[in-house]
Amino acid sequence: MDIKQSEILEAAEKNFSVLNLGPTHPATHGIFQNILKMDGEIVMEAESTIGYIHRAFEKIAERRPYNQITTLTDRLNYCSSPINNMAWHMTVEKLINAEIPKRAQYLRVIIMELARIADHIICDTVIAVDTGAATGYFHLFQYREMIYEIYEEVCGARLTTNIGRIGGLERDFSPKAWEKLRKFMSTFPAALKEFDKLVTRNRIFMDRTIGVGCVSKEMAMKYSFSGPNMRAAGIDYDVRAMNPYSSYEDFEFDIPVGLAEL
């Protein structure tokens, strides 16, 4: 790509090596290529190509009615499809100036928070797998399965949910859905605690993550980090608290923020 022959030679002279990681590599969890300049095991520079799975959703959406675009948003991040669905619904609702019943807003919050938990289960367990601890992954994935069963009860689908409709929800939660929700809520906190004990203070996990790829507050601001990555860098901003949508202002919740100083 952009690293030229002369640069490879120069790198060799300085004892750097050039490694072509990807487009497909088990550790990238998706298709993208990195040409890395390495000093031993440490990455000095990287040239990324991120375009391999661009699917032109904007172009496809140009010719579709609003309610057919929801299915595209499922696939933006299939680890938390419902949140993407809701973001799309709320965008259209703002456009057509629709008011959503309070109950639908609260049900949406429940679905979005379940999706958030499911997504965090994937991220947190998979980083454990990548650093060599697979047990916690299998343990917590049972609970992700429980969340998917709740989705199934609400909308009929598991992964690409197409949940909700512009203007509200397709249907109220069934008694079965509430039952599954209660079961999840009563068992998940203990499992999460167990996972935390299993992984977070694990020596191997700590050695492989602490001090690796640190991002300072200033860097996070300059590079427009957002969401959990931004909070991990120490910026206490959460859109649910600062610019609430879907009645988030009615709920009380704590937001974890990274404290490490670089």
Next chain:
Amino acid sequence: MIVSELGQYIQDKIVAKFGEGTSKLEIHYDFPVLIVSKSLVYDLLDFLKNDESLAFNYLTTMCGAHYPNAHTEMEFGLMYQLHNFENNNRVRIKVFMPKSDLNMKSMTPLWPAANWMEREAYDFYGFIFSGHPNLKRILNMDDMNYHPMRKEYPLEDATRHDKEDKYFGR
């Protein structure tokens, strides 16, 4: 601060700095939107970022747009969305230009995050950002010879023969 008040406040600051008629204020839903002239954009964003009372120091997003039915002078547009975390204020800056002149100053000196965003606007709409450190396609393949998000490019590739209607239930 109420959106309209915030918009007016920013508008007044800009008028005081750059003069009358340099920006037009519109309120779109819960966002103040300022439409500014092309030659001013870089200095204006620099001002919005570094002025102490405005301090819009976070570039939330930036994107291109194509309005094929608009007046030729307004056919292409760029939108910058800025955020001030301290006061939790948000603003959008829009700039329009004709197809014949898609040059724009790169915002990478102000926000490194603009690097990939501008590469995307170049890739999909053909905007040229002067001063960009690495202006090449980001999502499409390098040897693509058009900018696919412009409205004149149809959804499906008209040159393909393997997509016969009968196979797709049409």
